[in-house]
Amino acid sequence: MTAKQPNILFLMADQMATSSLPFYGHPLVRTPHLSRLADEGVVFDSAYCNSPLCAPSRFTLMSGQLPSRIGGYDNAADFPADIPTFAHYLRDAGYFTALSGKMHFCGPDQLHGFEQRLTTDIYPADYGWFVNWEDFETRPSYYHNMSSVTQAGPCVRSNQLDFDDEVSFRARRFLYDYARNGEPRPFCLTVSLTHPHDPYTIPQQYWDRYDHDEIDMPKVPFSQALADPHSRRLRHVYQLDERTLTDAQIRNARHAYYGSISYVDDQIGSVLSVLKETGLDQDTIIVFSGDHGDMLGERGLWYKMSWFEGSARVPMIVHAPVRFAPKRVSESVSTMDLLPTFAELANNNVAPEYAAPLDGRSLLPHLNGTGGHDEVIGEYLGEGAIAPLLMIRRGRYKFVYSAPDPEQLFDLEADPLELNNLAQDSAYQDLCREFRTEIASRWDYDRLHGEVIASQRRRRLVSRALSTGKVTTWDHQPLFDASTQYMRNTIDLDDLERRARFPVASEQHS
Structure with a gap:
């Protein structure tokens, strides 16, 4: 007899720094709902994104393939419609797939396997945010x-609050509708919030959850000695010099960021509450992760776009206590591993026949305690770079390679703050040589560099052309049939009330 397929609830937060979460050791931030999932679930202590920028990270997460394999280079790169995603694989396996929130799909396909998309996206779907490595000094206005830092502080309302309030509402409505409509298929619902992504502002109630004087400052302040060439380029990109920020502004930004994390936790808590009150929690695997981190002023860097831990690490929890015993996993894994994991969960723990080569590897051996890999491969090909930045994390070491820049090698067990670059240390030359050889075998570096630039040229022309004359938008337009909502004369009142009520009311007899 075939086992029942579990529902999958995939929760995402945007730009969530792992080090800012209490279940990864932060002493101040409070996340009761996520902390409960961590206490009852499998927590991955060394999870990474595969490209520390929103769109390429999400394309890689969705497809299980590196950006260079699918052309997903930057925040204006097209995500081809023929690339299979976890939504395609699960839908093919009989799942009802839905997305509420952000996924930053660029290009005309705004579904990529999701049967329903419950909201629009907060970011544009066109190529307007193009990158130009051939003209680095000309800084695009976007x-x-x-x-985000200089204006940090409390607010009454923001663009992101408007978006995330809708994301959580639509997710809750989906779960209510699923529970009362008799849908026979299991669901895979992705709920993707845009907080705590900058700008660093949040309503007063969330600001007030933290004592301003207790907000911790960066452990590693900016210093010229620590600034590698890529870090200096990033500071140029976001117009930061040594006189731009005050300590007060840095503390304000971190304070608002922590408040945003609490807001995310409350939104997730509201979705989990509906999951429980509808009884769907009994057979639902909950996964929580993010697309990348946030440097939050560490090393004088902000946002993401680098391979330092604050930017590249992500939280990851798999909550299914009946299936997987609660524990911590120390081996390094990545969000690229989620597609094969979801696909195997949907197919009774057996890998389906994949229609495209995967770079990710299933997390089921980690979840089941039967081994598992300890390796992350990454590519950064976006803004602030002038050539590919490639990363390998294996065991205790992280190696970063970019042809124009000095190599970087960090021992993350001995040096978790990445203060000591071992690449010039004579004792580590053999290890660097091994990593360098692996880089050369995995990537045709010059070819990749050329492909990125060719893509940038094409998209600049297409973006310019499509913004001339009548503009046809690619942004997703969620459609709702108001003629079938609430009370209408096309359906009997008693039938409508009976179908909409959950749970079904029992007959009362006098």
């Missing part, structure tokens, strides 16, 4: 600047 690039991050420091206004």
Whole structure:
């Protein structure tokens, strides 16, 4: 007899720094709902994104393939419609797939396997946020600047609050509708919030959850000695010099960021509450992760776009206490591993026949305690770079390679703050040589560099052309049939009330 397929609830937060979460050791931030999932679930202590930028990270997460394999280079890269995603695989396996919130799909396909998309996206779907490595000094106006930090503090309302309030509402409505409509298929619902992504502002009630004087400052302040060439380029991109920020502004930004994390936790808690009150929690695997981190002023860096731990690490929890005993996993894994994990969970723990080569590997051996890999491969090909930045994390070491820059090698067990670059240490030359050889075998570096630039040229032309004359938007337009909502004369009142009530009311007899 075939086992029942579990529902999958995939919860995402945008730009969530692992080090800012209490279940990864932060002493101040409070996340009761996520902390409960961590206490009852499998927590991955060394999880990474595969490209520390929103769109390429999400394309890689969705497809299980590295950005260079699918052309998902930056925040304006097209995500091809013929690339299979976890939504395609699960839908093919009989799942009802739905997305509420952000996924930053670029290009005309705004579904990528999701049967329903319950909201629009907060970010544009076109190529307007293009990158130009051939003209690095000309800074596009859409690039991050420091206004998110200099203007940090409480607010009454923001663009992101408007979006995330809708994301959580639509997710809750989906679960209610699923519970009362008799849908026979299991569901895979992705709920993707845009907080705690900058700008660093949050309503007063969340600001007030933290004592301002207790907000911790960066452990590693900016210093010229620590600034590698890529870090200096990033500071140029977001217009930051040594006189731009005050300590007060840095503390304000971190304070608002922590408040945003509590807001995310409350939104997730509201979705989990509906899951429980509808009884769907009994057969639902809950996964929580993110697309990348946030440097939050560490090393004088903000946002993401680098391979330092604050930018590249992500939280990851798999909560299914009946299936997987609660524990911590120390081996390094990545969000690219989620597709094969979801696909195997949907197919009775057996890998389906994949229609495209995967770079990710299933997390089931880790979840089941039967071994598992300890390796992350990453590519950064976006803004602030001038050539590919490639990363290998294996065991205790992280190696970062970019042809124009000095190599970086960090021993993360001995040096978790990445203060000591071992690449020039004579004792580590053999290890660097091994990593360098592996880089050369995994990537045709010059070819990849050329492909990125060719893609940038194409998209600049297409973006310019499509913004001339009548503009046809690619942004997702969620459709709702109001003629079948609430009370209408096309359906008997008693039938409507009976179908909409959950649980079904019992007949009362006098």
